[in-house]
Amino acid sequence: MNEDPDVVSRRIARESLDRDDPTGWFEHLYAAAADGSAVVPWDRGTAHQLLREWVEESQPDGADKTALVVGAGTGWDAELIADRGYDTTAFDISPSAIQAAHRNHPDSRTHYRVADLLAPPAAWHHAFDLVVEIYTVQALPITLQAEAVKQVTQFVAPGGTLLVIAAARPDDQPDDAIEGPPWPLTRSTVQSFTTPDLHLIQLIQSPSPTDPDVLRWRAEYLRD
Ligand SMILES: C[S@@+](CC[C@H](N)C(=O)[O-])C[C@H]1O[C@@H](n2cnc3c(N)ncnc32)[C@H](O)[C@@H]1O
Structure with a gap:
């Protein structure tokens, strides 16, 4: 190289x-x-630190429950969720990412799929008890983010949980001041994952352990 x-x-x-x-x-x-x-x-070789913290704090029990991991890359976050007992589906738009996920986790029970967040399978509508979205929406240009947010929310089943982890940016930073990728999420974009029956129940902002100037959101939502 x-x-x-x-x-x-x-x-x-x-x-x-x-x-x-x-x-x-x-x-x-x-x-x-x-x-x-x-x-x-972004391929860390381990689950995201904020996802690990959420799992440690929440101790979710995935028995008899389904989970969907959005933009799953090479599968590290999906494997952590599957280890909690969820029947886990993880998808990415890149076939090579999905091949790498199979290589990384040859004995996995996770269902790895190639799919597009902006045109997902109809069967995934309101189908998952837990939906995990980490850094996918911010990887898309700002003009596509509203549609991406809408699609993420539509995966969550009644009574289900959505967890969103993203880099943060100030609300007053103009869109055209950012030369992405990535295009970090404002507070108002994080709030836009809510719907009349999908409520933001926890929002935490924390600095990256490797660069304290980089702030991240961890947002948890619950559907009625
Ligand atoms: C910044 S990476 C984050 C990957 C992983 N979630 C993580 O945190 O390590 C964004 C991921 O989203 C995937 N992606 C981008 N656009 C997508 C789309 N429209 N549908 C599905 N996956 C997408 C990319 O291939 C990539 O794996």
Whole structure:
């Protein structure tokens, strides 16, 4: 590998966005990572710290329950949820990400699927007791975020929980001041996951352990 992998990753994203293809770069990036010519910057090799904290605090019991992990990448968050007993489905738009998830977790009980958040299977409507969304909405340009938020909320079954983890940005920061990806979420975007029957029950903002200037949201919602 001759070029800095982070530079390669940013170039792959920029080329796709410049072609007005806001999601194509994920497959290019995961495919390049599989052959060693790029790295996937968010692939932590473990579940997200804020998801682990939520699981430790909430001790969710997934017996006889279903879960959906949105934009699941290579599967680390989905495996943590499956370990809690949920019948877990995890999807990503990138076939190479899903192949990597199968490679990483060969004995997994999780159902890994290629699917598009912006055009999901109809059978997933109001179908999951737990929905976990980490860093997918913010990976989409701001013009697509409202539709992405709406689709995420529609996965949550009656009585179900939605957990959203995202990078935060101030409400008064203009959209065009951000050169994404990512496009971190304002408080009002986090609040836009609510509907008349999907309520925000906990919202925590905390600094990243690796960079205290980076703030993250952890938001939990409950459907009536
Ligand atoms: C920033 S990454 C975060 C991955 C993972 N959730 C994590 O936190 O490590 C965004 C993920 O969303 C996926 N993604 C982007 N747009 C998507 C879409 N429209 N439908 C499904 N997955 C999508 C990407 O392929 C990528 O794996």
